[in-house]
Amino acid sequence: MIKDNVLQALNKQIKLEGDSSQLYLAMASWAEVAGLEGTANFLYSHADEERTHMLKLIKFINERGGKAHVPQIEEPKQDFSTLKEVFTAIFKHECFVSESINEIVGLTLENADYSTHNFLQWYVSEQIEEEKLARNILDKLEMIGSDKGGLYLFDRDIATMSAEATTA
Secondary structure (H helix, E strand, O other): OOOOOHHHHHHHHHHHHHHHHHHHHHHHHHHHHHOOOHHHHHHHHHHHHHHHHHHHHHHHHHHHHOOOOOOOOOOOOOOOOOOHHHHHHHHHHHHHHHHHHHHHHHHHHHHHOOHHHHHHHHHHHHHHHHHHHHHHHHHHHHHHHOOOHHHHHHHHHHHHHHHHHHHH
């Protein structure tokens, strides 16, 4: 059985993962309307991935004898002025998610809950990858600047990144 304070923290993480999915979904919609089809597909894929992260937590809690709480999801920001703004927000958000996961990992160690600690190691690794990906995308956008041709190539290339991520 999961201790109450760990259960509460995991349920908060469920909300955070759901909010993450909604954020990516709103960004994908913005990108699609802006004509950035490759970016939109990349972000739609990440919205699905975040929802999967949420479901993984729900199943883990329920399997361990807890009760997962499915929260109301907050409406995310809907409009952005640039692609760089989108990916800056993503990077900041992923860093926030990493902090949250790390806090729960610390809590599991304080409570000698090694099963949950072990389970969360997947999330720790995932967040390292997410931060790295967002940082790399921001670096590319910085190189492109306001060059429309560079933005076109970026949008085409990020669609490939999306396809590779779904087959990996």
